Amino acid sequence: MKTAVVICPGRGTYNTAELGYLRRHFPDPRLLSAFDDERAARGQETLTALDGAQKFVMSHHTRGDNASGLIFAASLGDFMAINREKVEVVAVTGNSMGWYSALACAGATTPEDGFRIANTMGTLMQQAMIGGQLIHPWVDEDWRPDPARRAELLALIATIAGRPDHRLFLSIDLGGMLVIAGNTAGLKAFEAAVTPVQGRFPMRLGNHAAFHTPLQEPVAEQGRAALPVSLFRRPAWPLIDGRGAIWWPGATDPGALRAYTLGHQVVEPYDFTHAVAVAAREFAPDLFIVTGPGTTLGGAVAQSLILADWADLPDKASFQSRQKAAPLLISMGMPDQRPLIM
Known part of the structure; x- marks a missing residue:
């Protein structure tokens, strides 16, 4: 069995090629129905309808109030699909909006509460559309x-x-x-x-x-008003945030986790590079698994590992050579890599 850090992608990862991703890969119809019910109660188009559209429409599918739910569900579904007889998850992190997905994957929220957080924040940011x-x-x-x-x-x-x-x-x-x-x-x-x-x-x-800047303070304030501390709990796996701080299962205050998620995480820079470096150095996993949707985050993960001087990887060519010999990075959005951990 191999150990792995799971990494959840953020906005911009559900595009034309990902249309139908939930239909193809989401493993729990009941849970997807619960997400659809949450959106329907808000008067929003369901994920099933968005994902099942005949055509991907950039202006519609990439809106924050639509993209956040699609990406959250795709990431969580992929996390659920990892074969635990092949892979031992040792920590979870994410990039930007992927932090909300990481919360649910790590067990710091229920899947339903995590979806509520991601969908609410994506909707609030779309409504404000600041910068x-x-x-x-x-x-x-x-x-x-x-x-x-x-x-x-x-x-x-x-x-x-x-x-x-x-x-x-x-x-x-x-x-x-x-x-x-x-x-x-x-x-x-x-x-x-x-x-x-x-x-x-x-x-x-x-x-x-203008995510992760002071311009988003009005959105952060609205998020705090809409999302109570009862949505948060101690994670089941170590959770690495956008500062590189680790939220440990036995030592996490849900109130502090909420304060970070709806405060610093919204209005201060997100250091994904450092989060990956901490994941590598603190947990030394055999694999870094990037959940779907999309495949664009893999390059940033590889670059972050190079910057962290991890596994003697000085450049792109050395990383690609390592990948061919013994994959270090598994992108679940790639059909040829997904089966390696299923």
Whole structure:
């Protein structure tokens, strides 16, 4: 049996290729029906209808009030589908919105309460739609770190943030990428100041608000008003948050977990890179399992492991070579990798 840290993805991972993901993979019809009932009671389209649509519609499926529920359910369903005779889960973490999925996977909420949290926060953020996000790399195309470039980009963010009417922040430390968030003036200023690289960066993220920044304080306040402490409990598995802090099963205060989830986690930067490094160093798993939907988080996990000097992986080529010889990272959104842990 192999040990594994499970990692839940965030927004932007349910796209055209993922349409029908719940129909194909979700293992518990009763639970999916409960999620549908929660949304129907709110006057929202059910997950079954969204996932079963004939066509993926970017403007509709990627809205926060729709994407959050779809991604949560896909992640939780994949976690439930892991073969526990093959894999021993030793810890759980997630990226950004994936924190809500991680709460449920780790047992810090029931599946139904976790869905309520994810769906509520996604809906509140969509209703407020404060600011936006873009993503820009600081490693080269071979995933080799360039600390000087990272420092330059962070300095640029600070400089732009100091201008009148410009708001700009580091949102997520995502392996070799910086996710940057702010208001329209701040984002446009950043885009104008950097040289485009790799043919696609800086890249605006559609239907994304300024997550993990002080701009989201109104959303955090609404979340605290809507989501009581009774939804939270001690996790069954160690849970690594967006600071790299570990919430241990026997030493977690549900009130403190709620305070982090609906406070710091919403309005401060999310350090996914550090969370992965802590997962590697504290738990030394045989595998890192990224649940679905999508496959885009795998690169950030690999980059985070390179930055953590894990398993003697200096660059992209070495990681790919390791993957071919003995997979370290399993992405459940990839049909050829999913069976390895089923």
